[in-house]
Amino acid sequence: MRLATFIRKALGMKAHTVTQVEEQADGGVVAYVERLPLMTFLTK
Numbered sequence: 344m345r346l347a348t349f350i351r352k353a354l355g356m357k358a359h360t361v362t363q364v365e366e367q368a369d370g371g372v373v374a375y376v377e378r379l380p381l382m383t384f385l386t387k
Contacts, residue, residue, distance in 0.1 A: 346374065
């Protein structure tokens with residue numbers, strides 16, 4: 344599973360963008376995400 348897919352599913356996000364990814368010294372990864380606005384004109 345791609346990292347972006349995992350983040351989206353874990354946070355329950357339908358539309359997002361990853362703004363920054365940091366690798367930590369202990370081997371972990373920190374990803375900063377930003378929600379995108381919903382396109383309401385498509386849902387009506």
